[in-house]
Amino acid sequence: MNWDDSSSGTPGGGPQPADADGPDRLVAPSADGEDQAVEAALRPKSLDEFVGQERVREQLDLVLKAALARGATADHVLLSGAPGLGKTTLSMIIAAEMGAPIRITSGPAIQHAGDLAAILSSLQDGEVLFLDEIHRMSRPAEEMLYMAMEDFRVDVIVGKGPGATAIPLELPPFTLVGATTRAGLLPPPLRDRFGFTAQMEFYEPVELERVIHRSAHLLDLEIDADGAAEIAGRSRGTPRIANRLLRRVRDYAQVKAEGYINRDIAAVALQVYEVDERGLDRLDRAVLQALLKLFGGGPVGLSTLAVAVGEERETVEEVAEPFLVREGLLARTPRGRVATPAAWAHLGLTPPTRSPGASGQPGLFGA
Numbered sequence: 001m002n003w004d005d006s007s008s009g010t011p012g013g014g015p016q017p018a019d020a021d022g023p024d025r026l027v028a029p030s031a032d033g034e035d036q037a038v039e040a041a042l043r044p045k046s047l048d049e050f051v052g053q054e055r056v057r058e059q060l061d062l063v064l065k066a067a068l069a070r071g072a073t074a075d076h077v078l079l080s081g082a083p084g085l086g087k088t089t090l091s092m093i094i095a096a097e098m099g100a101p102i103r104i105t106s107g108p109a110i111q112h113a114g115d116l117a118a119i120l121s122s123l124q125d126g127e128v129l130f131l132d133e134i135h136r137m138s139r140p141a142e143e144m145l146y147m148a149m150e151d152f153r154v155d156v157i158v159g160k161g162p163g164a165t166a167i168p169l170e171l172p173p174f175t176l177v178g179a180t181t182r183a184g185l186l187p188p189p190l191r192d193r194f195g196f197t198a199q200m201e202f203y204e205p206v207e208l209e210r211v212i213h214r215s216a217h218l219l220d221l222e223i224d225a226d227g228a229a230e231i232a233g234r235s236r237g238t239p240r241i242a243n244r245l246l247r248r249v250r251d252y253a254q255v256k257a258e259g260y261i262n263r264d265i266a267a268v269a270l271q272v273y274e275v276d277e278r279g280l281d282r283l284d285r286a287v288l289q290a291l292l293k294l295f296g297g298g299p300v301g302l303s304t305l306a307v308a309v310g311e312e313r314e315t316v317e318e319v320a321e322p323f324l325v326r327e328g329l330l331a332r333t334p335r336g337r338v339a340t341p342a343a344w345a346h347l348g349l350t351p352p353t354r355s356p357g358a359s360g361q362p363g364l365f366g367a
């Protein structure tokens, strides 16, 4: 393996998702600048404070306690799940629970094996290395990581061509915590080297209510149970979105309602920000509306649908559709996008009675 092997430094894992859910989108699952600042303050610092994900928490608790009891470093941990579910938070908790320092880096920052070797060789004994977006690391770095994870050793190549020699370098024991939003893109040899894999799930509304109460307390806000429930219901199963909506409702409450948040205030505030009862925003609803009103519920091709809402194809596909599909409002079929009965109900529209319609194509449901 060559340290400065830039020629084969193609990022692993194929095409990357476009970073399309821009900061102006209140329900975007990714973090913007303001989020990042507030998130640091709202992050739970221990497993006990971490809300929900019961199974992951219980399993992780055992892994960490057992390692502590053995006086060893914990096994490598892989955290996978959608943006905003708590992967970064959990990685910091792992370090805190182990009483170990944490080094934070990410796949895209490691394009050459040498970048990784430099980090690995400077780790302290027992340190937690958090590798965010691990599916976006380059191939050569990935291969170096295999050996580091398994044998706590890397081979440093000095020189080039036939005269190159490999100098083995011992590493201190460390715990790798990898995070990925796309576990499917991880090569199996990498996935297999993690001793514990946690698949983070979307949160239940009651769990999000607890997140909201906790954050409200930290932000010194007054909110009642119904107010928290109203925000939780619109948060798309994602704590990051719950915290963001809470902050917008706070703004509204401070200006219009002396700071106090109840169900009415939360509902009216989120109406102002165009986030509906189910968490759909303007773009989501525009897509559904076009699908239902212009195309009779589909099937319609993605490009046509995108033109109808005046957006890029990628925006509709990567920003609006994942949540609509998850909510069972829209289906992607080989013949195109199709609205489900739930979509008609959500927008308060009546599906057309089945007849050889304008598109001349039978619908998906009942066809």
Ligand SMILES: Nc1ncnc2c1ncn2[C@@H]1O[C@H](COP(=O)(O)OP(=O)(O)OP(=O)(O)O)[C@@H](O)[C@H]1O
Residues within 6 Å of the ligand: 029, 030, 031, 038, 039, 040, 042, 043, 044, 049, 050, 051, 052, 053, 082, 083, 084, 085, 086, 087, 088, 089, 090, 181, 211, 239, 240, 243
């Ligand atoms: N279980 C939880 N309990 C309380 N708050 C949480 C929980 N999970 C996440 N949060 C909050 O949600 C925010 C986002 O979490 P985090 O940054 O860990 O998500 P992530 O999975 O790393 O997202 P990304 O994939 O975008 O990096 C944090 O500020 C944290 O306060």
Ligand SMILES: [Mg+2]
Residues within 6 Å of the ligand: 087, 088, 089, 132, 179
């Ligand atoms: Mg993160």
